[in-house]
Amino acid sequence: MAAVGSDQSLTLVVVDLVGIFVFAISGGLVAVRKDLDVLGVLVLAATTGLGGGFIRDVLIGATPPAALADWRYLLVPFGAGLLTFFYHPALGRMERLVDTFDALGLGLFVAAGAAKAIDYGLGPVPAALMGLATGVGGGAVRDVLAGRVPIILRRSTLYAVPAAAGAAVTSFGLQVGLSQTLVTIVGFVVCAGWRLLAMWRGWEAPVPRGSASV
Amino acid sequence: MAAVGSDQSLTLVVVDLVGIFVFAISGGLVAVRKDLDVLGVLVLAATTGLGGGFIRDVLIGATPPAALADWRYLLVPFGAGLLTFFYHPALGRMERLVDTFDALGLGLFVAAGAAKAIDYGLGPVPAALMGLATGVGGGAVRDVLAGRVPIILRRSTLYAVPAAAGAAVTSFGLQVGLSQTLVTIVGFVVCAGWRLLAMWRGWEAPVPRGSASV
Amino acid sequence: MAAVGSDQSLTLVVVDLVGIFVFAISGGLVAVRKDLDVLGVLVLAATTGLGGGFIRDVLIGATPPAALADWRYLLVPFGAGLLTFFYHPALGRMERLVDTFDALGLGLFVAAGAAKAIDYGLGPVPAALMGLATGVGGGAVRDVLAGRVPIILRRSTLYAVPAAAGAAVTSFGLQVGLSQTLVTIVGFVVCAGWRLLAMWRGWEAPVPRGSASV
Numbered sequence: 001m002a003a004v005g006s007d008q009s010l011t012l013v014v015v016d017l018v019g020i021f022v023f024a025i026s027g028g029l030v031a032v033r034k035d036l037d038v039l040g041v042l043v044l045a046a047t048t049g050l051g052g053g054f055i056r057d058v059l060i061g062a063t064p065p066a067a068l069a070d071w072r073y074l075l076v077p078f079g080a081g082l083l084t085f086f087y088h089p090a091l092g093r094m095e096r097l098v099d100t101f102d103a104l105g106l107g108l109f110v111a112a113g114a115a116k117a118i119d120y121g122l123g124p125v126p127a128a129l130m131g132l133a134t135g136v137g138g139g140a141v142r143d144v145l146a147g148r149v150p151i152i153l154r155r156s157t158l159y160a161v162p163a164a165a166g167a168a169v170t171s172f173g174l175q176v177g178l179s180q181t182l183v184t185i186v187g188f189v190v191c192a193g194w195r196l197l198a199m200w201r202g203w204e205a206p207v208p209r210g211s212a213s214v
Numbered sequence: 215m216a217a218v219g220s221d222q223s224l225t226l227v228v229v230d231l232v233g234i235f236v237f238a239i240s241g242g243l244v245a246v247r248k249d250l251d252v253l254g255v256l257v258l259a260a261t262t263g264l265g266g267g268f269i270r271d272v273l274i275g276a277t278p279p280a281a282l283a284d285w286r287y288l289l290v291p292f293g294a295g296l297l298t299f300f301y302h303p304a305l306g307r308m309e310r311l312v313d314t315f316d317a318l319g320l321g322l323f324v325a326a327g328a329a330k331a332i333d334y335g336l337g338p339v340p341a342a343l344m345g346l347a348t349g350v351g352g353g354a355v356r357d358v359l360a361g362r363v364p365i366i367l368r369r370s371t372l373y374a375v376p377a378a379a380g381a382a383v384t385s386f387g388l389q390v391g392l393s394q395t396l397v398t399i400v401g402f403v404v405c406a407g408w409r410l411l412a413m414w415r416g417w418e419a420p421v422p423r424g425s426a427s428v
Numbered sequence: 429m430a431a432v433g434s435d436q437s438l439t440l441v442v443v444d445l446v447g448i449f450v451f452a453i454s455g456g457l458v459a460v461r462k463d464l465d466v467l468g469v470l471v472l473a474a475t476t477g478l479g480g481g482f483i484r485d486v487l488i489g490a491t492p493p494a495a496l497a498d499w500r501y502l503l504v505p506f507g508a509g510l511l512t513f514f515y516h517p518a519l520g521r522m523e524r525l526v527d528t529f530d531a532l533g534l535g536l537f538v539a540a541g542a543a544k545a546i547d548y549g550l551g552p553v554p555a556a557l558m559g560l561a562t563g564v565g566g567g568a569v570r571d572v573l574a575g576r577v578p579i580i581l582r583r584s585t586l587y588a589v590p591a592a593a594g595a596a597v598t599s600f601g602l603q604v605g606l607s608q609t610l611v612t613i614v615g616f617v618v619c620a621g622w623r624l625l626a627m628w629r630g631w632e633a634p635v636p637r638g639s640a641s642v
Contacts, residue, residue: 034577034581036581036582037632037635038633038634039588039592039633040580040588041636043588058486059268059279059282061277063487063488064488064548065487067554068558070551071551071553071554074557085636088636088638120278122278122283123283123284124285125288126278126282126283130282144572145577145578146577147576147577149361152253153245153250153359153360154254204251205251206251206252207250207251207252208252208302210302272491274491274492274496336492336496337498344496354573358572362575363573363574363575364573367459367472367573368464368468373467375467378467419466420465421464421465422460422466
């Protein structure tokens with residue numbers, strides 16, 4: 001990521017770690033509800049927190065992923081997993097809070113994911129797709145491992161639409177040469193803000209009309 | 215793909231795009247039947263159309279995959295997803311037609327997938343396996359995400375056998391130095407033709423004899 | 429793997445092939461119980477035997493994976509799959525034996541997986557994680573494809589804990605400069621020995637206390 005100065009780099013790392021932490025908590029809570037043991041909680045926390053970034057890095061050829069090149073990255077999902085293991089009743093009661101943090105994590109991941117893909121030379125459309133994959137990939141792996149249809153595919157309040165929008169804003173902003181800091185913040189605000197509004201107002205995406213043939 | 219001249223290249227790209235289109239339609243139809251919203255339809259269409267190629271490219275080290283290096287590739291699965299979203303009742307009634315196109319897409323993918331793996335220096339046996347993965351990988355991801363056992367694993371009319379045969383014919387033909395155009399066409403015909411015959415005649419693969427111990 | 433001499437290399441290859449064989453049998457048996465056809469048995473045997481190594485190699489950037497660079501590697505999972513297809517009643521009756529071999533395969537995979545990650549320049553913590561992924565990844569892919577929650581996540585006798593311990597012992601031993609042969613053997617013994625003891629004694633991992641909120 002040669003184009004990123006050291007201050008921006010530090011900001012991106014912090015942003016990344018907060019996103020991993022929040023997503024790992026959500027993975028750990030799913031594991032607790034599925035009645036898994038301590039290793040199951042840790043594994044689901046780690047795959048949820050790291051899965052989206054791993055999918056992006058493998059596809060754009062940025063291997064090994066950052067989280068495998070620096071062991072401190074791994075402390076975060078495992079810390080979040082242990083925290084969930086011991087304090088899940090309290091965390092579970094704070095579901096509203098966890099959902100809010102999930103929206104913030106989603107915003108961080110899609111903006112940072114799209115920016116990294118642009119840094120690796122992808123065009124704006126594929127980079128937006130990689131931002132989306134970064135944001136929703138970890139949750140998809142979590143849900144597949146836990147034996148349920150990924151939340152991104154389930155009919156519910158808007159989740160993927162704000163994620164795609166934030167990723168697209170970041171990608172195209174960087175493509176036309178705007179400042180990385182500015183563009184990443186705007187992409188984050190678009191995604192997280194829209195997602196939070198959708199949660200509060202109960203907005204849903206359009207569904208196919210007419211009955212499905214079988 | 216240095217060995218491919220520009221005309222052959224163009225042919226392979228067109229073939230690839232048609233395969234992506236057909237597979238994306240099948241992913242979108244599964245999404246509609248699972249009662250997903252518009253983003254779910256688009257995501258399942260894209261993962262079905264692109265998944266097999268992504269698995270192959272990641273395993274042979276051809277990252278980023280072609281579909282991420284050229285944004286026009288992404289228009290095809292998203293166009294197919296939108297088409298399915300709006301016109302699924304008509305598409306669903308044409309199931310026989312969709313299945314026929316799926317057989318053609320399968321033939322295109324296994325032949326093109328095996329040829330690309332050979333170009334990347336793999337031997338004929340691994341290249342045949344990569345051709346098979348290209349052909350059935352997208353459908354497997356689609357089915358896992360939709361919460362069902364992949365069609366390639368389910369007991370039904372022959373699907374994986376023709377795919378493996380087409381991939382093997384392509385790989386070994388290229389290995390012994392036959393013309394790429396000829397070999398790719400023969401691999402396609404073996405796979406798609408056998409699959410279509412299996413559909414029309416109801417051919418099935420052998421199953422294990424004796425009751426499974428539990 | 430420049431640091432590995434040719435004798436050690438040969439040992440690692442044999443160890444790897446035995447692990448692939450044992451895991452492929454377990455995948456084939458799941459396929460038989462799920463009532464799949466012959467291709468389903470072969471595909472599930474191959475993905476179970478090769479999946480963990482593929483996940484590791486893709487993440488550390490060692491593409492194409494060894495099993496795709498040398499076709500003889502592919503004979504093993506397919507041979508195991510055919511064996512399971514034809515002799516599954518006998519293999520199923522030997523479940524205790526298969527479980528014992530599975531413990532040995534697990535030990536081989538976590539030790540060899542961690543050693544390969546160290547060879548590719550990863551630090552000891554990420555290398556331990558890669559060893560764990562090598563050991564449990566194939567089984568996780570098998571279970572996801574077969575439509576069940578991965579065994580590593582299910583509450584049962586210890587599986588992932590011995591795997592993580594063996595991977596960590598190998599990683600940290602290599603990191604401090606001990607002999608690769610010695611360290612790999614110790615890592616194998618820690619993992620396989622602990623797993624076998626857990627099976628015989630019925631040891632289980634701690635579970636979350638308190639009821640999960642919903």
